[in-house]
Amino acid sequence: MLMKDEGPECTAAGEYPADEFISHGRDVEMRWDSVDGWQHTPNDRFFVRNHTSTPRIDLAAYRLRMFGDGLAGAPTIEDAHTFTLDEIRDMGSVTHTYALECTGNGRRFFATQQDTHRAGTQWGLGAIGVAKWGGVSLTDLLSRVGVLDDAVDVMGEGLDEPYLHDGVDHGRVRRPVPIGKALDDVLVAYEMNGEPLPPDHGYPLRLVVPGWVGIASIKWLGSIHVSKQPLSSPWTTVFYRIEDEEGSTVLTEMPVKSAFELAWETSLEVGVPGVLRGRSWSGTGAIERVEVSTDGGENWTVPELFGPNEPKTWVRWELPWTPTEPGRYELLARASDTEGRTQPDSVAPNDDGYLFWAVVRHPVDVV
Ligand code: MTE
Numbered sequence: 001m002l003m004k005d006e007g008p009e010c011t012a013a014g015e016y017p018a019d020e021f022i023s024h025g026r027d028v029e030m031r032w033d034s035v036d037g038w039q040h041t042p043n044d045r046f047f048v049r050n051h052t053s054t055p056r057i058d059l060a061a062y063r064l065r066m067f068g069d070g071l072a073g074a075p076t077i078e079d080a081h082t083f084t085l086d087e088i089r090d091m092g093s094v095t096h097t098y099a100l101e102c103t104g105n106g107r108r109f110f111a112t113q114q115d116t117h118r119a120g121t122q123w124g125l126g127a128i129g130v131a132k133w134g135g136v137s138l139t140d141l142l143s144r145v146g147v148l149d150d151a152v153d154v155m156g157e158g159l160d161e162p163y164l165h166d167g168v169d170h171g172r173v174r175r176p177v178p179i180g181k182a183l184d185d186v187l188v189a190y191e192m193n194g195e196p197l198p199p200d201h202g203y204p205l206r207l208v209v210p211g212w213v214g215i216a217s218i219k220w221l222g223s224i225h226v227s228k229q230p231l232s233s234p235w236t237t238v239f240y241r242i243e244d245e246e247g248s249t250v251l252t253e254m255p256v257k258s259a260f261e262l263a264w265e266t267s268l269e270v271g272v273p274g275v276l277r278g279r280s281w282s283g284t285g286a287i288e289r290v291e292v293s294t295d296g297g298e299n300w301t302v303p304e305l306f307g308p309n310e311p312k313t314w315v316r317w318e319l320p321w322t323p324t325e326p327g328r329y330e331l332l333a334r335a336s337d338t339e340g341r342t343q344p345d346s347v348a349p350n351d352d353g354y355l356f357w358a359v360v361r362h363p364v365d366v367v
Contacts, residue, residue, distance in 0.1 A: 012200045013054040014044065022126065026050050029126035033263035035279075039307055039316070040097065041129035043192050048200045049102050049127065051173050052161040055220055059085060062204055064188075066141070070151030070179075070226035080223065081145045085204045088136060089190060091144070095134045096187065096210070099281050099313045101254050102127035103213040103240055106356030110349055113361060118353025125259040125360060128281070130313050133208045134191030139183045142226065147179075153231040154182040156207045156218035163234075175216055175240070176231035177209060181252075185210050188221065211283035211312040213251045213354075215240050242350040254283025255357035256341050258290065258333035267365045273322045276303070278333050281314035285338030292319050296330040296361070297345075303333075311338070323366040331362040 012028060021028040027049045034045065067080035075081060104120055105127035111117035121127075138154070157174035164170070177186060187208040190197060197203040202219030209216035215235055225231065240251045258280040268274060276294075280287045286309050291300040303319035323329065336342040347358045 046129040068226040072146030107353040116349040135189035138186040159222040256282040280335035282337035
């Protein structure tokens with residue numbers, strides 16, 4: 001499986017306190033109960049998902065290389081167009097708010113809710129963050145290097161160490177994006193919430209592929225290959241795809257999901273008025289509707305949505321609730337997006353435990 005837990009070399013570089021993060025070895029998950037009124041996830045609260053470890057990049061030597069027969073003159077990797085970070089920054093700056101979410105976010109609920117355990121990092125719902133990404137649009141960058149009309153795929157590659165798994169060297173982390181998506185809304189980001197990208201989040205440059213599986217947003221971007229032929233990598237042929245009776249699908253867009261800003265199995269006091277807070281998000285549309293149940297799904301109430309509600313990010317919501325009887329409760333939140341998708345009660349399991357988007361049953365004790 002891809003997301004088997006860590007080896008000693010597989011680490012994030014930052015500090016991740018236990019009251020803010022759940023550790024999964026090399027990866028760290030944001031605790032939903034540490035979410036504190038912010039719209040954008042602060043950089044030091046953002047989940048980290050590394051295949052190997054965070055590389056140290058020497059900015060003086062750093063160059064982004066762009067090559068391939070999808071560019072005018074068909075430069076090879078040896079005579080690629082090269083850009084320093086300053087040259088990229090000098091191209092200007094666009095800023096957009098987007099969610100970034102791991103494809104396996106929610107994997108543990110395959111086991112706990114559906115009795116279909118899937119190997120890999122047992123994420124709860126905290127492998128998501130929302131940031132204001134600043135950088136240049138990939139469209140701008142591609143037009144500067146003369147992208148051809150018949151280019152079909154664009155593949156970013158990271159500068160982290162090659163990924164070794166089950167004795168196979170898969171090479172550096174890389175994944176193609178079709179030209180249509182590349183020219184739509186993809187960013188080459190150098191800022192996260194107004195700061196240079198932190199080392200664990202891709203310094204000095206990363207792709208941000210809005211609404212798509214997190215693996216598409218290549219960190220520590222070293223090169224961009226533009227091709228007139230379809231490109232592939234182990235991250236499309238082996239990992240991040242689903243094989244089922246309907247066939248074999250390379251994963252692209254993220255589904256619609258919801259989470260409560262509450263600790264798992266937290267205690268609430270009987271008779272004390274409280275407010276249930278949470279967020280819902282979708283990889284394609286904005287959020288159209290959220291429903292919350294405090295009785296395991298018998299009855300549903302519509303919470304108040306507030307703050308921005310844009311596609312490919314999250315919307316916040318809250319619902320006053322005064323539990324009247326002591327006992328064990330299951331809180332449920334179910335969202336629908338503007339693309340007409342509603343979170344189901346369960347999802348068909350897939351081998352690698354990707355895209356768990358069913359309604360999560362969040363236990364709390366009322367005492
Ligand atoms: N890019 C490189 N070069 N190496 C990686 O290991 N992990 C991917 C993606 N980009 C990865 C990468 C995965 S699986 C995810 S979910 C996101 O980065 C996580 O981004 P974050 O660590 O900034 O939250």
